[in-house]
Amino acid sequence: MNRPVRTRTGSGEARARILEVAEEHFRRIGYHRTSVADIASELGMSSANIYRFFRSRDAINESICGRVVNEVADIASAIARTNAPAWDKLDQLLTAVHHHNKMMLAKARPMHELVVAATQENWPIIRGHISSGW
Structure with a gap:
């Protein structure tokens, strides 16, 4: 199904x-x-039009990888902001990360494979994620 991108609305929306x-x-x-x-x-x-918004195919790969990697960081941040005791937060965090990883392996294997490739090939998005403390 074709869904046209309206570039007049801004490059951010097109991206x-x-x-x-x-x-x-x-x-x-x-x-x-x-x-x-x-x-x-x-x-x-056209494919050429995609390259108006992303300098390369690798840039698209990294952007999608960044979304996936940030899912766990978002989960952790949400738990950290709760008023629960530290031990309860840790329990919630470990359970949530386990559930997320299990889901990635069982239901989103292609996305897991993307993150594995990014990690093994040391993509900049992974280096940045690691250096940010996550």
């Missing part, structure tokens, strides 16, 4: 829509099997 479609494809068939042409076709645009 967000490109990432949304890319993530849908990554989750469904994996990042290795998703091409820029697949993403462009879904959006009703």
Whole structure:
């Protein structure tokens, strides 16, 4: 199904829509099997137009990887902001991270594979995530 990107509304919205479609494809068939042409076709645009918003295919991969990696950081931050005692927060955190990782392995394996590749290949998004303390 083609969903046109309206570039007049701003490059931020176009970038967000490109990432949304890319993530849908990554989750469904994996990042290795998703091409820029697949993403462009879904959006009703040319591959060249995708490169107006992302300097490379690697930039798309890193952006999607960053979203996945930040899911756990967001979970941890939400738990940290609660008024629960520290031991309860730790219990919640360990349970939530375990649940998230189990879900990634069972239901979102292509996204898990993306993060594994990013870690093994030492992508900048992973280096930045590690250096931020997460």
